[in-house]
Amino acid sequence: MSAQKRDLEIAEHIGLVHHVARHYRSHAEFEDLIQVGMEGLIFAVDHFDSELGNEFSTYAVPCIRGAIQHHLRDRTSSIRIPGRLQELALKVSRAVDELTQIHSRSPTIATIAAHLDISVENVLAALEVNHTRSMMSTDDERIRIAESSLDDSNLEDFENRESVLQALRALPKLEQKVVLLRFYENLTQTQIANELNISQMQVSRILARTLITLRSTLTSL
């Protein structure tokens, strides 16, 4: 299907997204539901097989509903971050990576603000969004990485060494790796981002989230 035809198909059926999204109004921001629902619609446009003789809507509605339900399930936290702030966080995240590339060192907050032509307060707000988001969905961070070096790392003698080891082992591989590199190998967040080929904001989000997890695991023992 040509890109033009695809766009037309999508535009023609936007009404379906609104129709489905309305049912979930009380669960989330309507705009977010539309956005997620659109992903379901696009999936449907790309995968619909008219040869099977069904109406497009018969196929598309479950796709849209599925996308929305998946989204709602995925929100492990009830914390709502306005779309404007999420966008800001994304912009700051990209700027941090760009500026780090250009200057081969981590930028100051003022540099980030000047680069994006926004206030320092806005950059700081983006950082806090990042921290808050760390408690939410992790879908975009399920990146496969090489075997973690947990077993041969030089964990010092904690009073509760075994429970720390156990708690670390229970973490997903990427989280394990980030924690070990930051707290035991003493790499900076920038260095970890380079090593694991992820963004700095992801590193800081993983650290924040992982510390919360470990804290609750270790204090409940």
Place this chain on the structure above:
Amino acid sequence: MTVALHLPAEPEYAALARTMAASIGARCELTFDRVEDARLAIDEAFNQVVLNAPADAEIVCTFIEEIGALEFMVQSRTLLEDALPTNTFSWTVLSALADELHTSNVDGVLTVVARVQEQTNEAA
């Protein structure tokens, strides 16, 4: 310049301590990496102090602003008999994040002092 923040000893107030640390870190002209370290460090210190504080305690977070360095102190009345133990995972985390780190307990008041400064790690 010194700034102080008085907070209830409840974990959810860590967000305010983090925001303040980041904001002052920016004023200190710290890099993104170090601001994030300061934010994580105060979060950890705040939580450790809260964990050992009596229910009605007040936590005082004091920030000292310098160009190139942020020092903060988290303080409250405590149930601990001594300073924070240093053979814990939490202390390892704090040590990795901060360039200087101390804890003390004087007459039932627990203090954690941490300093995050530019360069040290950047040289690598």
